[in-house]
Amino acid sequence: MAKAPDQQAFEELEAALAAVIRAAGSTNSATARRIRSGLSLHAESVEAARSTTDPIKVPRTTFDPSDPKVVGRMVALALLAQPQVSLASISPAYGSGVYAIYYKGNHPLYERISGTETPIYVGKADPAKDDASNPREQGSKLTGRLLEHASTIETAEAYGKDGLAAGLHPISLSDFTCRRLVCSTNAQLVAEKHVIQMFWPLWNSETKACWGMSKHGDAATTRANKRSPWDVVHPGRQWALAATLVDSLSPDEIRKRVNETLDKTPPRTDHAALLEEILSAFRQQDGKPHVQSNTPPIGESAAGPADDEAGGQDD
Numbered sequence: 001m002a003k004a005p006d007q008q009a010f011e012e013l014e015a016a017l018a019a020v021i022r023a024a025g026s027t028n029s030a031t032a033r034r035i036r037s038g039l040s041l042h043a044e045s046v047e048a049a050r051s052t053t054d055p056i057k058v059p060r061t062t063f064d065p066s067d068p069k070v071v072g073r074m075v076a077l078a079l080l081a082q083p084q085v086s087l088a089s090i091s092p093a094y095g096s097g098v099y100a101i102y103y104k105g106n107h108p109l110y111e112r113i114s115g116t117e118t119p120i121y122v123g124k125a126d127p128a129k130d131d132a133s134n135p136r137e138q139g140s141k142l143t144g145r146l147l148e149h150a151s152t153i154e155t156a157e158a159y160g161k162d163g164l165a166a167g168l169h170p171i172s173l174s175d176f177t178c179r180r181l182v183c184s185t186n187a188q189l190v191a192e193k194h195v196i197q198m199f200w201p202l203w204n205s206e207t208k209a210c211w212g213m214s215k216h217g218d219a220a221t222t223r224a225n226k227r228s229p230w231d232v233v234h235p236g237r238q239w240a241l242a243a244t245l246v247d248s249l250s251p252d253e254i255r256k257r258v259n260e261t262l263d264k265t266p267p268r269t270d271h272a273a274l275l276e277e278i279l280s281a282f283r284q285q286d287g288k289p290h291v292q293s294n295t296p297p298i299g300e301s302a303a304g305p306a307d308d309e310a311g312g313q314d315d
């Protein structure tokens with residue numbers, strides 16, 4: 001006797017889950033993380049499917065202000081409500097929080113995101129005091145970070161004016177804009193993670209494409225190591241020019257990772273559609289579950305920032 005379609009489907013589902021569990025028991029940590037992430041995605045899909053068979057509707061989501069995901073979405077929405085301003089015109093102001101840097105130039109690596117709503121870098125600035133309750137107590141940390149990044153780009157710009165190696169192209173500070181949001185102490189922590197996983201910006205270390213812009217440099221005795229991808233394609237910082245350094249990735253490898261990232265996470269071009277994307281995650285009755293992956297577009301197993309890179313960690 002033939003099995004009912006639902007029985008057959010459930011047997012196939014159980015077999016697939018059993019295969020996932022077997023794979024998780026004999027694999028490396030990176031694959032195990034990918035499996036956990038995949039199971040999380042499918043758990044929400046299973047619940048959505050279950051709800052379609054129940055005559056009594058269950059809200060697709062519950063608004064919980066204490067949920068880090070909810071906080072992340074709210075802060076992301078507030079950040080994207082801010083106007084873009086020139087990175088070259090930032091002046092000191094009180095407050096800590098989150099920010100996004102955008103590119104609008106003609107560098108070949110970034111032509112696909114140039115002038116779009118997809119940032120090239122997302123970061124946070126922690127307050128000067130852990131218990132700061134207002135912008136003045138937080139200190140001028142947010143604009144301080146943006147001024148630091150502007151100085152880094154200016155250094156690469158100045159170096160490029162004397163000519164670059166074949167295949168490299170100059171960048172200019174005038175081609176960068178930013179959005180910035182002063183927020184309550186600690187809100188920046190979950191907000192930064194949420195916005196990074198929303199866009200997978202090319203310069204963020206989590207994306208594993210062209211990291212290294214936010215390194216600070218290190219002592220001369222520790223420079224016999226690797227050069228970050230950012231310093232490979234945007235040379236100029238003295239501590240990253242040492243002849244003893246080897247490139248973490250070649251220019252061709254960086255270009256490949258950039259294109260693969262953008263292929264899998266296409267740049268957002270419409271600001272209104274972007275805001276609607278975030279708002280849709282709050283809807284309790286309409287639409288599909290809103291799930292954001294914590295796995296970079298190029299995959300968990302791809303090599304990323306290493307401890308032996310010059311300049312220390314990206315922060």
